[in-house]
Amino acid sequence: MKNISQLSLVEVADMIRSRKLSSEEVTRACIERAQALQPKLNCFIALEVDDALAAARSADADLAKGVVRGPLHGVPLAHKDMYYRKGKISTCGSEIRRDWVADSDSTALARLRNAGAIQLGTLNMSQFALNPTGHNVHMGHCRNPWNTAYITGGSSSGSGASVAARIVFGALGSDTGGSIRLPASNCGVSGLRPTTGRISRHGAMPLSFSMDCVGPLARTVADCARLTGVMAGADPLDPTAAHEAVPAYEAELKAPVNGLKIGVPKGYFDHDVHRDVMKVMTECVAEFRSLGCDIVEVVMPELDSISAGFSVLMSAEAASVHAQWLRERPEDYMPQIRARLEMGIAGSAVDYLDALKMRGPALAEFCGSVFTKCDALLAPVASMPVPTIDETDVGDSERMGPVLGELTRFTRPLSYLGLPVLSVPAGFAGNGLPVGVQLVGRPFAEALLFRIGHAYQQATDWHTRAPTII
Numbered sequence: 001m002k003n004i005s006q007l008s009l010v011e012v013a014d015m016i017r018s019r020k021l022s023s024e025e026v027t028r029a030c031i032e033r034a035q036a037l038q039p040k041l042n043c044f045i046a047l048e049v050d051d052a053l054a055a056a057r058s059a060d061a062d063l064a065k066g067v068v069r070g071p072l073h074g075v076p077l078a079h080k081d082m083y084y085r086k087g088k089i090s091t092c093g094s095e096i097r098r099d100w101v102a103d104s105d106s107t108a109l110a111r112l113r114n115a116g117a118i119q120l121g122t123l124n125m126s127q128f129a130l131n132p133t134g135h136n137v138h139m140g141h142c143r144n145p146w147n148t149a150y151i152t153g154g155s156s157s158g159s160g161a162s163v164a165a166r167i168v169f170g171a172l173g174s175d176t177g178g179s180i181r182l183p184a185s186n187c188g189v190s191g192l193r194p195t196t197g198r199i200s201r202h203g204a205m206p207l208s209f210s211m212d213c214v215g216p217l218a219r220t221v222a223d224c225a226r227l228t229g230v231m232a233g234a235d236p237l238d239p240t241a242a243h244e245a246v247p248a249y250e251a252e253l254k255a256p257v258n259g260l261k262i263g264v265p266k267g268y269f270d271h272d273v274h275r276d277v278m279k280v281m282t283e284c285v286a287e288f289r290s291l292g293c294d295i296v297e298v299v300m301p302e303l304d305s306i307s308a309g310f311s312v313l314m315s316a317e318a319a320s321v322h323a324q325w326l327r328e329r330p331e332d333y334m335p336q337i338r339a340r341l342e343m344g345i346a347g348s349a350v351d352y353l354d355a356l357k358m359r360g361p362a363l364a365e366f367c368g369s370v371f372t373k374c375d376a377l378l379a380p381v382a383s384m385p386v387p388t389i390d391e392t393d394v395g396d397s398e399r400m401g402p403v404l405g406e407l408t409r410f411t412r413p414l415s416y417l418g419l420p421v422l423s424v425p426a427g428f429a430g431n432g433l434p435v436g437v438q439l440v441g442r443p444f445a446e447a448l449l450f451r452i453g454h455a456y457q458q459a460t461d462w463h464t465r466a467p468t469i470i
Contacts, residue, residue, distance in 0.1 A: 004021070004025070004026055004029040004030075005029060005030075005033055005166040005167075006166065006466070007169070008169065008218075008219045008220045008222065008223050009072075009075060009169035009170045009218050009219065009220070009223035009226065009227070010220070010222050010223055010226055012026055012075055012169055013071060013072055013073065013074075013075050013169075013226070016059075016063070016073060016074040016075065017063070017068060017073055017074075019063060022056075022060050022074075023055075023056040023057075023059040023060050023063075023073075023074025023075075023076075023118065024053065024056040024057055024060055026056070026074065026075070026076060027052050027053060027055075027056035027074075027076045027118060027120070028053070028056075030076045030120055030167055030168055030169075031047070031049055031052065031053070031120065033165070033166065033167045034047055034120065034121070034162075034167045034168075035047070037145070037165055037167060040143065040145075040148060041142065041143045041145055041148070041161050041162075041165060042124060042139075042140045042141065042142050042143055043123055043124050043142050043143075043157070043158040043161040043162040043165070043167070044078065044121050044122065044123060044124065044158060044162070045081045045091055045093070045121070045122045045123060045124050045125075045139055045158070046081070046089070046121050046122045047120065047121040048119065048120065048121045048122075051119075052076060052118055052119065052120045052121070055118045055119075056074060056076070056118055059073055059074035059116060059118065060074065068116070069114070069115065069116035070114060070115030070116040070230070071115055071116070071226055071229075071230060072112060072115040072116045072117040072226070072227075072230060073115075073116030074116060074118060075116065075117050075118065075169055075170075076117075076118045076119075076120045076168055076169065077112065077117050077118065077119060077120065077168055077169060077170050077171060077172075078119065078120040078121045078122065078123050078158075078159075078162055078167070078168045078171050079109065079119065079122060079123060079159070079171055079172040080122075080123050080125045080129075080155075080156050080158065080159050080171065080172055080173050080174060081093060081122035081123055081124070081125055081158075082125060082129060082174060082204055082205035083106040083108060083109050083172060083203060083204055083205075084102035084103075084104055084105060084106050084109075084203040084204070084205075085102055085105055085106065085109060085119075086102055086103060086104055086105050087101060087102070088101065088102055089101055089102075090102050090122070090205070091122070091139070092125070092127075092128050092129070092205045093124065093125040093126055093127045093128065093129070093136055093138070093139055093155075094127045094128055094138060094332070095138045095332040096325055096329055096332045096333075098138075102203070104202075104203055105203055106202065106203030106204055107200035107201075107202040107203055107231075107235045107237055107238060107241075108172060108199055108200060108201075108203070108204065108214045108231045109172070109203070110203075111230050111231050112172075112227070112230060112231065115230040120167075120168055123156075123157075123158030123159050123162055123171060124136065124139055124140070124142040124157050124158035124161075125139075125142075125154070125155050125156060125157055125158055125159075126154035126155035126157060126179075127139075127333070127334050127337050128205070128207065128318075128322070128337065129154075129155040129156075129174055129176065129179060129205065129207045130155065130207060130318060130337050130340060130341070131154045131155055131334075131336065131337065131404075132153065132154045132155065132177065132178055132179065132182055132404055132407045132408050133151045133153065133154050133389075133392045133404075133407065134151050134152040134153055134154040134155070134157030134183070135151075135154070135334070135336075135389070135392070135393060136157070136334070137334055138334070141157075141389055142157035142158050142161050143161065143389075144161065144164075144186060144187060144386065144433065145161055145164050145165040145187065145467040146164070146187070146188065146386075146432060146433050146434065146467045147431075147432060147433060149388050149389060149390070150186070150386050150387065150388050150389065150431075150433055151186060151386060151387060151388065151389050151392055152183050152186055152187055153178075153179075153182030153183040153184075153185065153186035153187070153386070153407075154179060154182065154183065155173075155174070155179040156171075156173030156174060156175075156179050156180055156183045156217065157183055158171070159171035159172065159173040159180075159183060159217045160173070160182075160183025160184055160186060160187035160189060160191075160217055161183070161187055163187070163189045163217050163218060163219060164187035164188055164189050164466075164467060165467060166219075166466055169218065169219065169223065170216055170217065170218035170219075170223055170224075170227050171216070171217050171218070172214065172215070172216060172217075173191065173215060173216070173217050174204060174207075174212060174213065174214055174215070175191075175193035175212075175213045175215055175415065176207050176208045176211050176212050176213070176314060176415060177211070177310060177314060177408050177411060177412050177415050178193075178381075178407075178408045178410075178411025178412065178415065180192065180193050180213075180215045180216075180217060180423070181193055181381050181411050181421060181423040181436070181438055182381065182382065182407065182408070182411065183217065184217050184381075184423040184424075184425075184436055185381035185382060185423050185425070185434065185435065185436025185437075185438075186382075186386045186433065186434065186436075187434065188425040188434030188436070188462070188463075188465060188467075189217050189218065189219055189425065189463070190217070190218055190219065190220055190221050190223065190224050190422070190423065190424050190425070190453065190457075190463060191215065191216065191217040191218075191224065191422075191423045192215045192216055192224045192228060192420070192421070192422050192423075192446065192449075193213050193215050193414070193415070193420065193421045193422075193423075194213055194214075194215050194228065194232070194420050194446055195242070195418060195419065195420045195443045195444050195445075195446065196210075196211065196212075196213055196240075196418035197240050197241055197242035197418075198213075198228075198232050198241075198242055198244070198420070198444065198446065199213070199214040199215065199228070199231045199232050199233075199241070200214070200231075200233075200234075200235035200237065200238040200241040201213075201214055201238055201240065201241070202235055202237040202238040202241075203237075206321050207314070207317070207318050207321065208313060208314045208317040208318055209240075209317055210313055210317060210356070211310070211313060211314060211317075211415050211416065211418070213415075214231065215228070216228060216231075219463060220454075220457055220463050221253075221422065221424060221450055221453035221454045221456075221457050221463075222250065222253055222450075222454055222457075224422070224450065225249040225250050225253060225450040225454070226249070226250055228249055228446060228450075229246065229248070229249045229250060232246045232446075233246045242444070244444050247446075247447040249446065249447050249450050252447045252450065252451055253450055253451055253454040254454075255451050256292075256455075257288075257291055257292065257293055257451060257452055257455040258291065258292025258293065259292060259293070259294065260293050260294070260375045260376070260452065261293070261294045261295075261296050261373070261374040261375045261376075262285070262288045262293045262294070262295055262296070262374060262375070262376060262377075262378050262452070263296055263297075263298035263370060263373060263374030263375075263376065263377040263378065264281075264285055264295060264296070264297055264298065264378055265298055265300050265377060265378075265379050266297050266298060266299045266300060267299055267300035268300040268303045268304075268413075269300065269379040269380060269410055272383060273380060273383045273384075274383060274384045274385060274429075276385050276429035276430050276435065277380050277382070277383060277384065277385065277429070277435055279427070280380075280426050280427035280428075280429075280435040280437065281378070281380055281426075281437065283426070283427060284378065284426045284427070284437050284456075285378065287456060287459055287460060288378070288452075288456065290459070291455055291456070291459060293452075296373055296374050298369070298370055298373050298374055298377060299369070300369070300370075301365050301366055301369045301370075303413045305358075305362075306358075306362050306366075306412075306413040306416050306417065307409070307412045307413045307416070308355075309355040309358055309359065309362070309416050310355075310412040310413065310415055310416035311412070312347060312351050312352055312354075312355040313352065313355050313356065313416065314344075315340065315341075315343050315344030315347055316344045316347050316352040317344070318340070318341055318344055319341050319342075319343075319344025319345045319347070320344075322341050323345065326338070326341055326342070326345070334395075335395050335396040336394070336395050336396045336400055338396070339396035339400065359416060359417070359418075362416070362417060363417045363418065363419075363443075366417055366419075367442060367443075370440075371441075371442050375441075375448060375452075376439050376440060376441050376445070376448060376449060376452055377439070377440040377441075378437060378438075378439060378440075379410060379437065379438050379440065380410055380435075380436075380437060380438070381410060381411065381423050381435075381436040381437060381438045382407060382409075382410060382411075382436075383406060383409055383410060384406065385429030385430065385431050385433055385435065386429070386431065386433035386434070387407075392407070410438070411438075414438075414440055418443065419440055419441065419442070419443060420440070420441050420442075420443070420444070420445055420446045420449055421438045421439065421440050421441075421449075422438065422439045422441075422446075422449040422450065422452075422453050423436045423437070423438050424436060424437060424438075424439070424453045424456060424457065424462075424463065425462040425463050425465070426456075426460075426462055427462060434462075434465075439452055439453055
């Protein structure tokens with residue numbers, strides 16, 4: 001049998017349910033690994049040892065009585081520290097909320113708990129989810145387990161690092177402009193930014209109400225499918241949660257992919273891309289061709305204005321969330337975070353409304369240009385290999401815009417459009433760090449993306465590669 005830390009979420013869930021492993025045994029293994037690696041990675045904000053072990057014993061007692069809580073029965077997870085649990089501290093990676101206690105439960109966390117999952121603790125993140133690198137001077141920078149000198153990507157830094165380090169079997173992140181996809185790509189794990197509204201955002205710290213998304217990071221696409229199936233669906237506590245029916249994501253994983261059209265972008269996603277990333281893309285395309293997929297070139301519509309629209313919306317909406325704190329506690333923001341929020345305060349209401357109004361027509365144009373020619377679009381997550389912490393420690397200097405802009409160049413437009421995007425590990429760059437690709441689908445096409453991503457992972461082993469530096 002594999003070492004417990006090498007198992008996927010689906011594998012460990014099935015082994016707990018069949019009583020080949022106990023939840024307590026698995027949870028203890030995760031705790032021991034977390035305690036050993038926390039000094040190197042700083043991926044946890046809080047490790048809840050006693051609560052997790054008590055929950056694991058309860059899960060085992062239920063199984064002994066024949067009671068199965070759900071498809072995650074007894075599985076240890078940990079989550080970005082922006083999901084609220086009544087009576088528990090949720091720092092949101094900030095000094096301002098270091099001791100803030102939530103008075104309600106996140107719907108996403110409640111659904112995971114009701115499906116049997118155990119929460120091992122809360123994970124590090126960029127302050128208020130507003131940084132694509134993972135830097136956090138208040139909580140300490142989270143470190144990439146492949147090489148601790150490199151960024152994890154943000155803002156779901158601890159989620160990417162803890163899953164990649166084989167500490168937990170899955171984690172919630174959030175994605176407004178790339179905050180699931182970047183850590184997934186940089187840390188070599190799978191991650192889903194679902195269609196906007198696919199998963200309830202109730203009880204999650206807001207950043208940009210029109211673009212925030214709740215989504216999973218896990219070791220495999222199949223793991224992400226299971227987690228998404230548990231969380232997705234309408235929620236009376238969140239009027240923006242979609243009422244679209246939730247497919248049986250796992251049941252559809254094994255459907256054939258031969259004959260599906262995979263689009264390779266011509267324009268935007270192939271501009272100024274590092275040779276290491278292009279090499280991974282070329283090899284990925286060849287793998288899909290060998291799976292029987294039809295590879296088609298798709299000319300991209302104009303995306304620079306869409307990217308600009310994202311920046312306008314995100315800045316204004318984030319500034320609205322933080323306006324009072326910015327007035328009362330400006331010194332408690334990292335300089336870069338404060339500078340970005342102040343841009344939103346200084347922005348024009350007309351520009352904001354124009355960016356909001358443009359989204360519907362832009363989505364229609366993108367879908368008409370892209371998804372009439374392919375079933376899913378394949379693109380890099382980032383234009384360059386993972387940079388170091390020092391290289392991206394630019395604060396609010398004049399380099400802030402170019403550095404942050406380049407990191408999110410390929411993720412921002414898709415967030416603005418609200419499309420589902422699945423990030424999967426697809427190789428390594430010359431610096432030894434992982435490189436991910438993103439599969440983009442029509443609204444609510446998560447099942448198709450999971451099917452394609454799963455087929456790719458059945459044919460490759462990138463998702464099984466674990467960091468050896470730790």
